[in-house]
Amino acid sequence: xxxxxxxxxxSVHYHAKDKIVKAVENVGLTVNEGEIVGLxxxxxxxxxxxxxxxxxxxxxxxxxxxxxxxxxxxxLNIHEKEMQKVRGEEISMVFQDPFSSLNPVFRVGxxxxxxxxxxxxxxxxxxxxxxxxxxxxVHIKDPKQRARDYPHQFSGGMRQRVSVAMAYAMNPKLLxxxxxxxxxxxxxxxxxxxxxxxLKTTMLFISHNIALVAGLCSRIYVMQAGRIVxxxxxxxxxxxxxxxxxxxxxSSYKEINLEANRSQ
Amino acid sequence: xxxxxxxxxxxLIILCSLSIAAVLAPVIAPYDPSEIMENEIQRPTVxxxxxxxxxxxxxxxRVLYGGRISLSVAVVAVLVALTxxxxxxxxxxxxxGILDEIIxxxxxxxxxxxxxxxxxxxxxxxxxxxxNVMIVIGATSWMGxxxxxxxxxxxxxxxxxxxxxxxxxxxxxxxxxxxILPNSLAPIIVAATLGxxxxxxxxxxxxxxxxxxxxxxxSWGNMLMDxxxxxxxxPWMAIIPGLFIVMAVLSLYFVGEALRERLNPKE
Numbered sequence: 434x435x436x437x438x439x440x441x442x443x444s445v446h447y448h449a450k451d452k453i454v455k456a457v458e459n460v461g462l463t464v465n466e467g468e469i470v471g472l473x474x475x476x477x478x479x480x481x482x483x484x485x486x487x488x489x490x491x492x493x494x495x496x497x498x499x500x501x502x503x504x505x506x507x508x509l510n511i512h513e514k515e516m517q518k519v520r521g522e523e524i525s526m527v528f529q530d531p532f533s534s535l536n537p538v539f540r541v542g543x544x545x546x547x548x549x550x551x552x553x554x555x556x557x558x559x560x561x562x563x564x565x566x567x568x569x570x571v572h573i574k575d576p577k578q579r580a581r582d583y584p585h586q587f588s589g590g591m592r593q594r595v596s597v598a599m600a601y602a603m604n605p606k607l608l609x610x611x612x613x614x615x616x617x618x619x620x621x622x623x624x625x626x627x628x629x630x631x632l633k634t635t636m637l638f639i640s641h642n643i644a645l646v647a648g649l650c651s652r653i654y655v656m657q658a659g660r661i662v663x664x665x666x667x668x669x670x671x672x673x674x675x676x677x678x679x680x681x682x683x684s685s686y687k688e689i690n691l692e693a694n695r696s697q
Numbered sequence: 698x699x700x701x702x703x704x705x706x707x708x709l710i711i712l713c714s715l716s717i718a719a720v721l722a723p724v725i726a727p728y729d730p731s732e733i734m735e736n737e738i739q740r741p742t743v744x745x746x747x748x749x750x751x752x753x754x755x756x757x758x759r760v761l762y763g764g765r766i767s768l769s770v771a772v773v774a775v776l777v778a779l780t781x782x783x784x785x786x787x788x789x790x791x792x793x794g795i796l797d798e799i800i801x802x803x804x805x806x807x808x809x810x811x812x813x814x815x816x817x818x819x820x821x822x823x824x825x826x827x828x829n830v831m832i833v834i835g836a837t838s839w840m841g842x843x844x845x846x847x848x849x850x851x852x853x854x855x856x857x858x859x860x861x862x863x864x865x866x867x868x869x870x871x872x873x874x875x876x877i878l879p880n881s882l883a884p885i886i887v888a889a890t891l892g893x894x895x896x897x898x899x900x901x902x903x904x905x906x907x908x909x910x911x912x913x914x915x916s917w918g919n920m921l922m923d924x925x926x927x928x929x930x931x932p933w934m935a936i937i938p939g940l941f942i943v944m945a946v947l948s949l950y951f952v953g954e955a956l957r958e959r960l961n962p963k964e
Contacts, residue, residue: 490863493794521865528864533857538879547875548865599865 436502437635438464438487438607443499445479445486456482456495458659464607469636471650471667473643473682479659480639481529484611487637488524489516504606522552525600527629529612531592535584541568541595542580548602567598571628590621594628601632608634612641644686647671655679702958708951711944719764726758731913738931748933750923756937763915764941770831770910771896775889777835778896782842783885787873789843790850801847808840813902820908827916830909834899842888849881883960890953894946901942917942 445457457479464470474480486497489508501508508519528534535544545567546560555563561580568576571594584592593613600608610629614622626649629636640646646653647667655663655676663676674680718725727746728734735753739745747756789800816837823829853859854877862876897917903909904918912919917938924934 485860488864490860517866517868519866520863526861526864528857528861530857534861536858536862536876536880538882547862547867551865551867551871596861599861602865 435466436463437466437504438462438637439500439502440483440487441500441502443483443486443497443501445482445491445495445497448494448496455659457486460499460656460659460661462654462661462664464635464637466606467635468652469630469638469650471646471653472637472639472656473641473646473653474656475641475682478656480641480656481611483656484526484609484637484639487609488520488526490520518552521548521605522603523605524607524609525603525605526609526611527593527596527600527613530616531589531596532616534596535592537584539583540580541582541584541587544584544595545580545599545602548599552603563602564598567602568595570601571595571598589617590624593617593621593625597625597628597632601634604634606635608632608636609639610636611639613638614645615640615642642686643671643682655682702951702955704951705955708948708955711948712952715764715941715945715948716768718761719768722758722761722765726755726761728755728758730754730758730762730915738927738934740931741933747937748931750920750934751927751931756920756934759915759920760917760937760941763917763920763938764945766827766910766914766916767897767900767918767942768945770827770834770900770916771893773831774834774838774896774900775893777832778839778842778892779885779889780839781836782839783846783878785839786843786846786848787850787878790847791854791869791873791877793851797847801844804840804843807837812837813899816899816903817906817908820903825908825911827910827914830900830903834896834903838892838895838899842885842892845884845888846881849884850877853877853880884957887953887957887960890949890956894949894953897942897945897949 440460440462443457443460444455447454447456460483462472472480472483482491485491487501487508489497491497497509499509503519503524508516535541539547542561542564545564546557549555549560549563550557565576565580568580573579573591573594584595587595597613608629613629614625617625626645630649638646638650647670650667653665653667653670654661655670655678657678663670663674663679670679671683674683731754733753734755735749737753738751739749739753741748745755745757747760750756750759785800785804789797816833819833819837820829823833859872859876862872867876900909900916901918901921904916905922907922910916910919912923920938921935924931924938927934
């Protein structure tokens with residue numbers, strides 16, 4: 434398998450007035466072509482920061498150290514203009530909250546069309562055509578009709594489908610999904626997971642839900658307080674966690690499941 | 698909105714009538730506004746509906762032509778203020794940091810000048826013509842809009858859709874103008890409406906002081922100036938242009954207030 438993304442000794446520090454907050458510290462992570470890799474950890478452990486730093490979307494006072502090797506280049510060294518081409522075209526991202534990740538004043542079709550207009554310089558007509566095709570691909574009925582609607586006319590699950598369509602528009606090499614199902618109810622979660630699997634894109638899937646990740650991913654990284662504490666295949670992590678934190682995460686989900694079963 | 702708010706409807710009707718009258722002035726004005734028709738001031742008669750001024754010119758025709766000048770000065774001045782205010786506010790709010798600090802302190806300095814004196818000072822250095830009036834009024838009234846836009850940008854830039862726009866590779870300029878600005882249009886429209894009322898007043902004040910639109914071109918402000926000497930003998934010379942100013946400004950306030958209520962989701 435070919436290495437697509439290799440993160441080496443990555444740290445993200447926020448420089449506050451009198452101290453440095455180390456949001457991500459010395460993280461190594463690899464994603465191979467065709468793989469779905471999971472990144473698990475509790476809220477605030479640095480998962481999203483890590484995801485954003487891959488896209489180089491960390492704003493001052495934050496700064497990124499280390500190396501992000503992407504198809505023969507270190508993304509931390511390239512020019513911002515080149516980075517803008519990488520974003521959306523080679524690496525793209527699905528965000529957590531479908532209620533705020535779509536621009537409220539854009540028609541849904543325009544939001545997706547924007548990607549084509551930006552990266553390909555496509556005409557309005559062409560990009561709308563493609564936007565409708567993408568809406569169809571993410572299973573939105575009447576795509577041509579619905580493309581004219583505004584985000585508030587869509588349900589949460591459908592909005593997340595739109596976000597997926599936007600991220601998938603340029604057929605990126607890597608899709609970073611940052612808690613894409615957290616804001617949705619259980620049935621919608623399942624549907625979005627199915628959809629993501631259908632796309633067959635290499636994916637870095639971020640979640641706090643270890644059970645969900647284990648079902649989806651081949652390999653898992655467990656993150657705690659900015660560091661990777663354990664990595665391994667899904668089976669290894671679930672069945673024989675080596676790190677005490679991982680063991681706790683796994684057992685807590687098992688307990689919840691047991692209780693849920695009992696109460697049924 | 699209009700059904701609930703009779704004042705706004707009233708304002709809108711007045712505003713439309715004034716604008717149409719201004720645009721169609723050459724068609725509907727009974728006489729040439731600069732033509733000296735009578736030997737002396739005449740009170741309103743059938744021939745001269747609003748009377749004539751000290752030079753014997755028809756006031757109805759002058760007030761219609763004056764509306765063209767006053768309204769177009771207001772519109773252009775507001776456009777100038779919008780351009781400067783939006784640019785400065787957007788950059789300040791979006792980039793933040795030291796740049797924001799510098800820009801905002803500069804804005805504060807501009808705000809702390811009594812603007813009419815600033816305008817007078819600048820105007821006295823320039824040739825007083827209507828283009829300079831437009832630019833000077835615009836260039837001294839952008840601060841409110843800049844602060845407003847900055848505030849909107851500060852709030853909007855933290856929203857996730859901005860992150861999402863960056864994640865599809867949009868550049869900063871594209872994010873500012875295509876993704877964030879349309880979200881802050883509502884308060885900008887309100888500010889522009891109210892700003893137009895202010896611009897009409899400033900233009901009138903400037904022309905009244907002789908630093909604005911120059912005679913013989915009529916504007917509501919310099920018609921008022923002409924009337925000063927005859928205030929007791931020929932009050933209509935002051936009342937007519939004054940009435941037009943009041944109507945235009947009040948209507949803009951009514952419409953602006955209604956828009957503010959309507960477009961502000963918090964109320």
